[in-house]
Amino acid sequence: MAPGRRTFLKLAGGVCLAPGASAAWWEARDLVRGGSLGRVVFGRVSGNTVGWLRFLCDGAMPVYERGGRDELVLCGTEATLVVDRHGCRRYA
Numbered sequence: 001m002a003p004g005r006r007t008f009l010k011l012a013g014g015v016c017l018a019p020g021a022s023a024a025w026w027e028a029r030d031l032v033r034g035g036s037l038g039r040v041v042f043g044r045v046s047g048n049t050v051g052w053l054r055f056l057c058d059g060a061m062p063v064y065e066r067g068g069r070d071e072l073v074l075c076g077t078e079a080t081l082v083v084d085r086h087g088c089r090r091y092a
Helices: 005-012 021-034 050-057
Strands: 041-044 063-066 071-076 080-084 085-089
Touching: 021 050, 021 071, 021 080, 021 085, 041 050, 050 063, 050 071
Parallel strands: 041 063
Antiparallel strands: 041 071, 071 080, 080 085
């Protein structure tokens, strides 16, 4: 069951992206938690996207570095996921 709006906003941590981008975060969450990326071990985040890590990951947080671009990149054992203002993209 998806969390309510209040819980979602608390998890978001004040992240601001383009209008309609929240759907990309839900899609990314389904991919990460559904195992589509395999085990996520590394990530690259910007200051605006670091708050989304806890929302996306279930359990242990990946090791991550801060980057300059306004995006979140998660590297898994099976695929890489990029979430930015344009949406969510998976690379196998």
